[in-house]
Amino acid sequence: MKADQTLDCMGLYCPMPIVKTAEKIKKLKTGEVLEVVADDKGIKLDMPAWAKATGHEFLGMEEKGGEIKVYVKKTHD
Amino acid sequence: MADTEKMSIVLFSGDLDKALAAFMLATTGASMGMEVKIFFTFWGLNVIKKNEGSIKSKGLMRKMLNIMNRGGSKRLKLSQFHMFGLGTWMIKRLMKEINMPSVEEFIKMSHEMGVKLIPCSTTCGLMGVDQEAFRPEAEPLAGAAYFLAEASQSKVTLFI
Numbered sequence: 151m152k153a154d155q156t157l158d159c160m161g162l163y164c165p166m167p168i169v170k171t172a173e174k175i176k177k178l179k180t181g182e183v184l185e186v187v188a189d190d191k192g193i194k195l196d197m198p199a200w201a202k203a204t205g206h207e208f209l210g211m212e213e214k215g216g217e218i219k220v221y222v223k224k225t226h227d
Numbered sequence: 228m229a230d231t232e233k234m235s236i237v238l239f240s241g242d243l244d245k246a247l248a249a250f251m252l253a254t255t256g257a258s259m260g261m262e263v264k265i266f267f268t269f270w271g272l273n274v275i276k277k278n279e280g281s282i283k284s285k286g287l288m289r290k291m292l293n294i295m296n297r298g299g300s301k302r303l304k305l306s307q308f309h310m311f312g313l314g315t316w317m318i319k320r321l322m323k324e325i326n327m328p329s330v331e332e333f334i335k336m337s338h339e340m341g342v343k344l345i346p347c348s349t350t351c352g353l354m355g356v357d358q359e360a361f362r363p364e365a366e367p368l369a370g371a372a373y374f375l376a377e378a379s380q381s382k383v384t385l386f387i
Contacts, residue, residue: 161325161326162326163325163326163327164251164255165251165252165254165255165258166326166327166328168255168258168259169254169255169257169258169336169340171258172257172258172259173258200258200259203232203259203260203261204259204260
């Protein structure tokens with residue numbers, strides 16, 4: 151999946167990937183896609199929940215080896 | 228998003244692990260756009276006491292209490308397996324290993340994210356500490372009515 155920006159959260163555990171995502175998404179323009187790369191399995195459920203709560207769009211995820219990539223589209227400021 | 232959702236946490240405990248749990252939820256809540264308040268009461272007050280300097284309190288018994296119950300984010304102990312400091316030291320090392328923020332870092336981070344850190348005025352009176360005992364991130368002291376007014380509007384309320 152194509153992304154406008156990438157956030158490296160490898161080696162970080164909950165809540166840091168979510169905290170950093172919330173911080174990072176502020177710097178994107180509406181409509182842009184953020185890719186978050188993490189290895190904490192919690193992110194598989196946390197990111198869709200975060201997107202639902204904040205109103206941003208969860209686009210999906212890819213898992214390869216221990217690396218999980220999740221994609222979120224910024225839908226509002 | 229329509230109304231901002233609220234989360235109100237009471238941190239009663241001054242244990243390292245319980246403080247971590249409270250701050251993990253508080254920072255996550257703030258990341259999800261929630262308005263988060265943590266009320267510190269009884270031993271929980273220790274978490275937001277200053278790490279440096281002496282704590283001034285009135286009367287012999289309160290002075291003794293504050294010597295034994297010094298507080299400060301860097302002095303917190305595990306609720307279990309403290310083992311005269313060995314267990315707490317080990318957990319702090321393991322936390323570093325997985326890049327988990329310390330309580331000190333969590334306090335600064337949550338403050339920057341807009342989480343309100345509120346000391347309970349009654350337990351401050353009981354233990355003989357005042358606003359100046361707390362770090363600059365702490366809000367003015369408040370009482371139970373303020374907490375309940377906030378909690379009654381919060382979808383998430385926790386007592387830790």
